[in-house]
Amino acid sequence: MSNHYTAEATATGGRAGHSRSSDGRLDVPLSVPAGMGGDDGPGTNPEQLFAAGYAACFQGALGVIARRQKLELSADSTITARVGLQRSGLAFGMDVELEGHFPGLTPEQGLELMHAAHQVCPYSVATRGNVDVRLRAV
CATH class of the missing domain: 3.30.300.20 (K homology (KH) domain)
Known part of the structure; x- marks a missing residue:
């Protein structure tokens, strides 16, 4: 089986950090939901x-x-x-x-x-x- 596409993203700071794709199209802050004991900040998860x-x-x-x-x-x-x-x-x-x-x-x-x-x-x-x-x- 050949690989048709590879996505690459790097996260820093874990669940309360930041994630960014290698091409920059995805660039999002991460927050821990309140239901998981987090601050329910503005980021995604x-x-x-x-x-x-x-x-x-x-x-x-x-x-x-x-x-x-x-x-x-x-x-x-x-x-x-x-x-x-x-x-x-x-x-x-x-x-x-x-x-x-x-x-x-x-x-x-x-x-x-x-x-x-x-x-x-x-x-x-x-x-x-x-x-x-x-x-x-x-």
Whole structure:
């Protein structure tokens, strides 16, 4: 398998620091949410960044699947990713809920597309067997 693209970002200061991509397109302060004992500052956090990336990647995979199945996916379709962080002994674990909204499709049709996209989305492939990912179409 060949590598088509490599993203690079550097973080300083951990969860209450700063993160920047090597090309400068992503340049964000990081803050610890109050729910994790932080100051709930103005910055984002790793879970929000993961949720944004997963939602975008998953929606891209849905487009690929829809084209393969000769279905037209509305430009108004959305994927919302909810990323949870839980304590598991001394470690932490994550769970993800992906919620799809597909105008023009029934929830059943949307869920079927989501299951197919879940097989090819790079985030889904990377988390399979390690993170509980729930799919839901509304």
